[in-house]
Amino acid sequence: MKLSPDRLASQLGQSLGALYVVHGDEPLLVSEAGDTIRQAARQQGFDEREILVSGQGFDWGAVFESTGTMSLFGTRKVVDLRVPNGKPGKEGGDALKQLAGTAPAQADDVITLITLPEVDWATRKTAWFAALEKQGVVVECNAPPREHLPRWIAMRLAAQQQDAAEEALAFIADHVEGNLLAAHQELQKLALLYPPGSLTLDQIRDAVLDVARYSVEHLRMALLEGNAARCARLLEGLEGEGTAAPLVLWTLANEVRTLARIQSAQHQGQPVSAAMKAERVFDDRRRNAVQKALQRLQPGAVRAALAHAARIDRIIKGLAPGDVWDECLRLSLRLCPKAG
Template identity: 50%
Template sequence: MARLNADQLAAHLQRGLAPLYLIYGDEPLLALEAADAIRAKARQEDYAEREVFTVESGFSWQNLLASGNSLSLFATRRIIEIRIPTGKPGTEGSQALQDYCARLPDDTITVVTCPKLDKQAQATKWFKALEQAGTAIPVYPVERTRLPQWIAVRLAAQKQRADATTLQFLADRVEGNLLAAHQEIQKLGLLFPEGPLLFDQVREAVLDVSRYDVFNLSDAMLAGDAVRLVRIMEGLKGEGVAPTLALWALTQEIRTLAKLKLGQRKGAALPQLFREARVWESRQGLVQRALGRLNEIRLVAGLKQAAALDRMIKGLARGDVWDELLQLGLGIART
């Protein structure tokens, strides 16, 4: 029926409720907030009863179908929540979801939640049935470039504001950890009155709750953000992340870029190349910008550096592994 971004949900709910919502993605805070917003709107519309089905070992899909086919005992309107933590309902579950969508119960709002689903999962019959029966809401981590604005919107909701420098500082401190970011923003609302926030106030109040992973590292390299790349590399090293993982993340991206460059040289269309390389739609802009500034010579040199680093990690060559990892990332980021 429709697909919405999480930030479009509020406007959608003002126009009315859909009969079914599918929330999926790898950002727990945004998924939780989306489900809460739907429940709140449903309560306003007198959906008073709520049933929750969690798909786990031994789950009976017949119980779900029976509930959908039965009338509410205590209220005329109800919410049915179907939680699929693995994102894999199985053969029986797939058919049950299709049957459920074919005969959506009256006076019922259904909310289905799943983790991040890859393109293969989104091509399944059960996913398509859910999407066609209602509204799909994918929730993805907030991109680094959008994080200061995301923070500004949250501050505005509690009638506070901050200048660009302060927002950037906050973004640096909470990157990669939206739930902790949400808690820190709430704390600012408790500590300080409505109105402008001073940089010194925020610096003293906010903890460094940033949490990096190797995917943040590769994103910084693709974005050409050398300063952020250095900060993330230092964070990973300090957290005791194995250098093998950092090398894997960087090498995967460089290898993908090299394949895309080769495909472009042979005349293939970029959308087709993205599909073949399994580049997610949410990352295609980032990858395309990196392709625009990098040439094949630089990418081949990067792969050779990565091979030398692999030998170093295995003890077959001498050198400072983390320093060489940094040089590898900066070599791509600064090109």
């Protein structure tokens, strides 16, 4: 069974499974999901907790010793298995597959909670992960995309009996983008500063710090989605944080080259899906963004963008005059709707 984090509490209220797998790219959500499962287990009498952390030299037999034996005091327990790198190796993969195959549908005396980082597409295809998905309850805890962040903030405010207008939610989202832990802390601060009820934009402006964490990955998606305003904001933030200009250019140029190669493959009669696979575009959101970019941009515009990227590279190397960050912005705007 696959669950989103916001549906986890409801499922736990109905019944406890024997096997839970929590993974994702957002540490705050992964931590909260684990806490929710452990709390529900304690409420059902699973008072003991045993933590196992895999690493170099880890004895995977310890997992079966922990899950296959009762406590000396006869208490029910949670076996908290953590795989920090998400790569258990052959021995670990075999052990996890076997563990999934022997896990009952409902919790008896032992609940096994497996925590992983973000699971990439290759890991999702492994036999051990497929077995965990088939037998266990899998909770994927990824950060909400930027367009869903105001709704996520609204849900968090509602949980603390507060609400805000769309303009205020957008203000918070702009100031905590890419940093959910900071967002969580800022919302907790609002609960301490103001009573339950509606918050005004002025109240939020006074309380919320600018704690956004800008990343080139966000810039990549903004470029593909054609969001000119967000590209400008992200580039300003990346420059302010001291991000290396070559990394920013590599990110922009890499997406332009991907679009160019896919367009070339289309021109040769290849299906878009095959071309995306060849370019290793597997993530659903990125696939959708690339598809929209292909529909928006003509091959001539993409070729011009490649030439522009080459000129920025010469500026970085000191071989041509110009401001790198200004040119990166111009390159981004070139690929956005209604851009020159």
